[in-house]
Amino acid sequence: MYVYAAESEPSKGKMIVPRNFLCFSIFAVLLSSRCVSSVKDGSVSLSEDNWDQILVGEWMVEFYAPWCPACKALEPVWESFALRQGHLGISVGKVDVTNSPGLSGRFMVTALPTIYHAKDGIFRQYKSPRDKESLVAFVMDKKWAQLEPISSWKSPNSMQMSVISYFFKLSQILRGMHNKLMEDYGLPTWGSYLIFSIATIILGAVLGLLIVCLIDLIYPPKPISFSDKKKQKDGSGGFMQEKSPGDEELVKNVKDDLVDEDASGSDGQEEQQDDDKKSTSNSPNVRKRKPRKAD
Template identity: 55%
Template sequence: MAYSKVTLTIFVFSCAFLLTTGLKNAVINLDETNWTDMLNGEWMVEFYAPWCPACKALESVWKDFGTWSEDLSIKVAKVDVTVSPGLSGRFMVTALPTIFHVLNGEFRQYKGSRDKDTFISFIEDKKWKLVEPVPSWKSPASIQMSIVSGFFRLSQILRQIHTQLMEDFGLPTWGSYLIFAVGTIFLGALLGFLLVCCIDLIYPPKTTGKVNDIKSKVDKKADKNSGDELADEDIKDDLIDDQEKDENNSQSDSEVKEKAGSNPNSPVVKKRKPRKE
């Protein structure tokens, strides 16, 4: 009877110890649905991939570091970029593993040694103050990075469709690429058409110039009998004046030639007409 009580007591304490250890070892998993939780409080977040050798080497260290989260008054989390590709685009993760320190929506990338003591010192000694925060235009919470995140998610969807076309439907690689090319051309043409329609709605073409031209033509036709006669008379007067000028010029040239013929040594000099003032 006493033996059973001792066994029961040991069992209870063992369960309590394992439960406490398990809770302390728990590292929060973040994804597309709950990543905004890191905007409140202080966090250390690791971006990893299951196939990454460096991430596998850091896994045990990161779990061990997670046991210190309560003592450091922080939260330790991790993000699988293969499950949440949008977050890799939002945080511009270009290498794995990548670690971020987050304090109330202010992001800093950790670039120190990847061991537990260095992580603890980074938080306890507030060494994160020596690291420049991510600029506002690159902040993962900004609108532009949300757009980038959408493109990353779209690329992941297209990759899955490409894999499905080859594996489930047996299409060759070039066949899948051809389908994507035709779809891209069609989508580009559709977006271009919509863009032109939006521009026409915002900035409609001006028609006042054409209307004025039509009105002027109508006015000319209406005044044809009166206006054209006056214009014809002016043209006739100008022609007559030009003919008289040509005759006078020809007469003066002939007189000059006759004078030059009487005196062969004298040069031919043409008189310059006086300018009309």
């Protein structure tokens, strides 16, 4: 990189910098300063690959779409606000939901544009006016502290919101497949829907079978003993469970009580008949009938 040219005295040397190298160095310095200023002054483009950097420090993040008219109207205001991020001590970012559908699901973005404030992993949704002065005052006066933060179970870095983000990615993939079937293969809309319906039914059946097998593997059914299987048939052809010894003893006692009542009832009837006979024989008004001879 350096060239030493010898002079008249061999012990002395002079360092000569090539002109091309000097020009290249100046160009590199200017380019690097340009890049640094653009990163520092402009908003950071966030995606599903680098979104986790907003979990550290203070951020203001906008979710937008190129086709959204309100997002287009906010774009110059947002870029002007991003120029103040160095003075405000924050970072400003933006997310294109068409390129990062998983982030729209992770943050549950249902309207565009949507602005979030993040402070060390704690998120709050900005719902104040969308002019530059309101945005600057929101950060400088710490008005975000007056807002209730998003609950932990709806936090973008939670496990359940990560699962929801995958569903949003899947919906974007299915939408791309739908458009491809219609544009490339010329299928009508109902034909594409029919294909998706059949695929959904087949996939649901396979998943249901896998879930049942998994449940049987984790919680296997209890084995049935031989005594539980033993049953008695009744007259109608059905089956009755085997009677326990206590039930048999109860039935026997009931039968004994019934026999005693019948016996006592018959004895009482015989005694009543004897008394009636005695009373009729002792009565004077009773006429005795003579026996008649058979003809």
